[in-house]
Amino acid sequence: MLKINDLKVNYGGIEAVKGISFEVPEKSIVTLIGANGAGKSTTLRAIAGLVRTSGGSVEFMGEDITGKDTTEIVSRGITLVPEGRRIFPDLTVLENLKIGAYLRKDSLESDLEWVYDLFPRLKERHWQAGGTLSGGEQQMLAVGRALMSRPKVLMMDEPSLGLAPIIVRGIFDIIREINRQGVTVLLIEQNANMALQTADMGYVLETGRITMTGTGAQLLADEKVKAAYLGT
Amino acid sequence: MEYAISILLSGISVGGQYALIAIGYTMVYGILRLINFAHGDVFMVAGLMGIYFTSWLTSVMSPGAAVLCSLLLVIVMTVLLGFIIERVAYKPLRSAPRMSVMISAIGVSYLLQNTATYITGGQPMTYPSIPFLFDTVTVAGNNIKWAVLLTPVLVIILVLALTQLINRTKVGMAMRAVAKDFETSRLMGIKINSVISVTFVIGSALAAVGSILYFTNYQSIVPTAGAMPGLKAFVAAVFGGIGSVPGAVIGAFIIGICETIIKGLPSAWDVSVFSDAFTFALLIVILVFKPTGLFGEKATDKV
Numbered sequence: 001m002l003k004i005n006d007l008k009v010n011y012g013g014i015e016a017v018k019g020i021s022f023e024v025p026e027k028s029i030v031t032l033i034g035a036n037g038a039g040k041s042t043t044l045r046a047i048a049g050l051v052r053t054s055g056g057s058v059e060f061m062g063e064d065i066t067g068k069d070t071t072e073i074v075s076r077g078i079t080l081v082p083e084g085r086r087i088f089p090d091l092t093v094l095e096n097l098k099i100g101a102y103l104r105k106d107s108l109e110s111d112l113e114w115v116y117d118l119f120p121r122l123k124e125r126h127w128q129a130g131g132t133l134s135g136g137e138q139q140m141l142a143v144g145r146a147l148m149s150r151p152k153v154l155m156m157d158e159p160s161l162g163l164a165p166i167i168v169r170g171i172f173d174i175i176r177e178i179n180r181q182g183v184t185v186l187l188i189e190q191n192a193n194m195a196l197q198t199a200d201m202g203y204v205l206e207t208g209r210i211t212m213t214g215t216g217a218q219l220l221a222d223e224k225v226k227a228a229y230l231g232t
Numbered sequence: 233m234e235y236a237i238s239i240l241l242s243g244i245s246v247g248g249q250y251a252l253i254a255i256g257y258t259m260v261y262g263i264l265r266l267i268n269f270a271h272g273d274v275f276m277v278a279g280l281m282g283i284y285f286t287s288w289l290t291s292v293m294s295p296g297a298a299v300l301c302s303l304l305l306v307i308v309m310t311v312l313l314g315f316i317i318e319r320v321a322y323k324p325l326r327s328a329p330r331m332s333v334m335i336s337a338i339g340v341s342y343l344l345q346n347t348a349t350y351i352t353g354g355q356p357m358t359y360p361s362i363p364f365l366f367d368t369v370t371v372a373g374n375n376i377k378w379a380v381l382l383t384p385v386l387v388i389i390l391v392l393a394l395t396q397l398i399n400r401t402k403v404g405m406a407m408r409a410v411a412k413d414f415e416t417s418r419l420m421g422i423k424i425n426s427v428i429s430v431t432f433v434i435g436s437a438l439a440a441v442g443s444i445l446y447f448t449n450y451q452s453i454v455p456t457a458g459a460m461p462g463l464k465a466f467v468a469a470v471f472g473g474i475g476s477v478p479g480a481v482i483g484a485f486i487i488g489i490c491e492t493i494i495k496g497l498p499s500a501w502d503v504s505v506f507s508d509a510f511t512f513a514l515l516i517v518i519l520v521f522k523p524t525g526l527f528g529e530k531a532t533d534k535v
Contacts (some may be wrong), residue, residue, distance in 0.1 A: 050415060073245065074421040086416040088409050099409055101401070103421035 001026040001061060002078070002153055003048070003227035008055035009039070009046045012204065013222050016042040018208035019056060024153065024201075029185040031195040031216070033229055034205035040188040041083055043205070044155050047186075048080040050071045060153075075103050079150035080105035081159060085142040088132025093122055096130045096141055100148030110146065115144040117175060143174065153184045160191045172198050196220045204229070238374040239496040240489070241381070245449070247488020248383035252442030253465035254472070254480035255394065256314075256435025262411045263431050264473035265330060269337040270317055272462015273344035274436055277312040278443035279347075279359060279453045280348055286360040292430050307440040314436025315429055323425060350454035356454050359447040366448055379448040386445070390438060391481050398477065403430060411475070460508070464491075467515050473528025482526060487511055 002024040006100055009017040017039040024030045032040050045051045047058050049070040057066045064075055079100075087096050097115060101108050116123035119140040125133065139159055147155055155173070160168040172194050179185050189195035196202050196216040204212035204225065212219065219225045253275055260268045285302035293301070321340045325333045365379040398404040410417045410427045418424060446461060447453060465480075468487045472479025494507040518525070 048419060050418065064464065070418040071421045071423055080419050082416055082419060086413060088416070090408060090412060090413050091405065097407055099405055099420050100421075102406065146418075 002186065003059040004043075004056070005048070005059065006056035007043065007046060007053060007058065009051060010054045011042050011051065015054075017046065018059050018206070019052055020203075020208070020210045021056075022139050022203050022210065022213075024184060024186050027179070027182060027184055028200040029179050029187060029198055030201045030203070031187045031189060031199035032203050032205050033189055033195055033219075034129040035205070035229075036190070036197070038205040039159055039208040040205055044080055044157050044188060047073075047155065048078065050080075072105070074149060077150070078155065079146045079149050079151040079153070080155040081142045081146045081157060083157040083161065085135075085138045087130040087133075087138050087141050087145065089129060091130055092126065093128055093130055093133070093141060094126040096145050097122070097126075097148050100145035101150075103149065111148055111150065115147055118147075118177065133137065136163055136170070137169055138162060139167075140174075143171075143178075147183075151183060154178065154188060155186045155188075157188055158190060159187070160189060160194060168194060192225070193220075196225075234373040237372045238376065239492055241371065241374070243492030244485065245383040245445075245488070246492055247485035248387040248460065249446040249449075249464055250281040250444050250465045250468050250488050251387050251481040251484035252390070252438045252445070253461060254468040254484045255391070255438050255477055257466050258469040258472070258474055258477060258480040259431050259435050261469070263407065263428055264322070264333070266322065266333050266337065267466065268435075269462075270321075270340035270344060271435065271439065271466070272458035272460075273341045273348075274310060274314055274317070274458070275439045275443050275446075275462060276348060276453065276455065276458030277313060277344055278306055278436075278440040279447045279457060280352065280357065281306045281309055281454065282444060282447065283357050283359055295484070296363060299360065302360075303362070303444055306444065307437055310440035310443075311433050311436045314432040314439075316430040318429060323428075333487050344489035345455045345458075351454065352453075354455065356452045359451040359453060361451075362444070362448055363413040365445070377449065379445050381465070384442070387481065390441070391477065394434065394438075394477060397434075403427070408430060464508075464511060467511060471515055471518055471525055473525030476525070479525055479527030487514070490514060 004020060006019045006021055007017055008015065008019050020043065033044065034040050036217050042051060046053050049068055053066055057064055060076060060078060065076065074160065091099065097112060098108065101111065121137055122140060122144055130138065133141060159171050168191065175185055175198060187195055187199065188209065196219050199216040202214060202216050202219045203210050212225065214222065253271065256271050257268060260266055282302060285305050286299055289298035289302050317340055321336045322333055325336055338512065365377065365382065367378050368375040369378060369381065398407060406422045406427050410422060410424055414424055464487055465484060468484035469480040471487065472483030491507045491511055494510050495504045497503050
């Protein structure tokens with residue numbers, strides 16, 4: 001569904017991503033794991049059109065979308081839940097959800113119901129300003145907001161960042177649930193353990209290069225991965 | 233008493249005219265964090281356009297129709313001017329440091345002033361006496377121009393319409409989102425540049441309306457005629473808490489009224505000449521006690 005070929009990105013004068021290739025098959029969950037500065041975020045931002053690529057290509061459903069602007073990419077069905085959630089603090093919860101569907105002209109009712117079913121807490125708080133929610137609720141809102149665009153591919157940048165373990169488990173349950181309902185997921189995480197348990201396929205990213213590939217279970221069992229990312 | 237009423241009415245009216253300019257400053261700041269120094273000059277150019285369009289159109293149609301068409305044309309062309317300024321002078325600097333954009337704004341300001349000097353030869357031009365707006369009516373023994381009475385009403389209507397637009401429409405929601413976070417707004421599919429253009433269009437349209445009311449009152453226009461009202465409106469926007477539309481409007485009314493009262497104090501006291509200095513002294517005092525202005529946000533910087 002999403003195919004990355006030899007992607008290169010220069011970021012602030014350094015080559016943050018040095019020619020990586022990977023694939024995200026339809027209806028799968030794929031994860032990129034790696035340390036801080038490995039180029040994970042930059043990869044997602046390049047796919048979303050937020051940063052310019054300096055080489056390689058991004059293919060989505062058979063079409064080249066390299067260098068297209070973000071609006072175009074979002075309208076084709078790729079969306080990104082940014083690192084640190086980045087909800088709009090002054091907009092109400094409902095407005096945050098509606099703005100996720102900014103490009104859509106059809107009725108939002110059924111999708112609002114869908115998001116409220118996934119996150120009943122958001123329905124209770126729909127009139128509150130987004131900034132008044134707790135960290136976990138803001139993450140739910142960020143995911144709900146992204147889902148409102150009816151994405152084919154949902155990209156998530158560190159959804160577990162700064163959240164309590166119990167909340168993190170909840171978030172990953174939701175990721176699985178969203179995926180079961182047909183949304184393809186590309187996830188990057190420092191919490192490699194949770195990510196690999198959830199993912200069908202995993203890639204290990206080190207200083208801008210992919211150094212290991214395997215199914216989630218294979219990588220979880222790999223000694224090097226264990227030592228470097230799982231702390232066991 | 234009659235004198236007091238006339239002072240108050242004129243203060244409210246001047247305040248309303250400042251408000252129409254101040255909204256442009258505050259909205260642009262809210263979205264771009266840019267103090268658009270050219271805004272006062274756009275206001276001046278709108279005034280000059282009023283003069284030239286009216287004189288051209290009077291030669292081809294009846295005077296009444298000419299004035300009406302010219303006013304509409306002034307609003308349309310001012311909007312176009314604001315739009316072009318943003319696209320040419322600010323948009324290419326979107327990722328440049330804020331100071332560069334500010335210098336670009338100062339450049340545009342002088343470009344407009346110099347062009348105005350070139351076209352008018354630097355001579356003061358006289359604004360046309362617009363029928364009805366220029367006519368007077370007797371209120372409590374004072375002869376007051378309709379423009380003076382109409383200004384606050386018009387300001388209130390326009391501000392209410394604007395707040396509805398910002399709070400209730402999709403484009404308004406996008407404006408509030410873009411003001412907070414460019415990048416996340418892009419991820420929602422919002423076209424940042426279109427939203428910024430809309431902001432400039434609204435600001436320029438209001439400045440055009442402001443110019444019609446203001447220059448109907450003070451009929452002479454020189455190339456620097458936008459500088460003082462522009463500066464006062466900017467002060468009003470800071471006073472109200474820059475970025476906040478209601479703040480700018482309230483700030484503008486307070487400044488307009490205070491300024492007119494000082495100008496109207498008995499001439500034996502000899503203080504009227506200090507009215508402008510007073511405006512800025514007021515700003516300093518307010519900012520000492522409330523650095524973010526009356527309605528300012530606590531965290532003004534972008535994340």
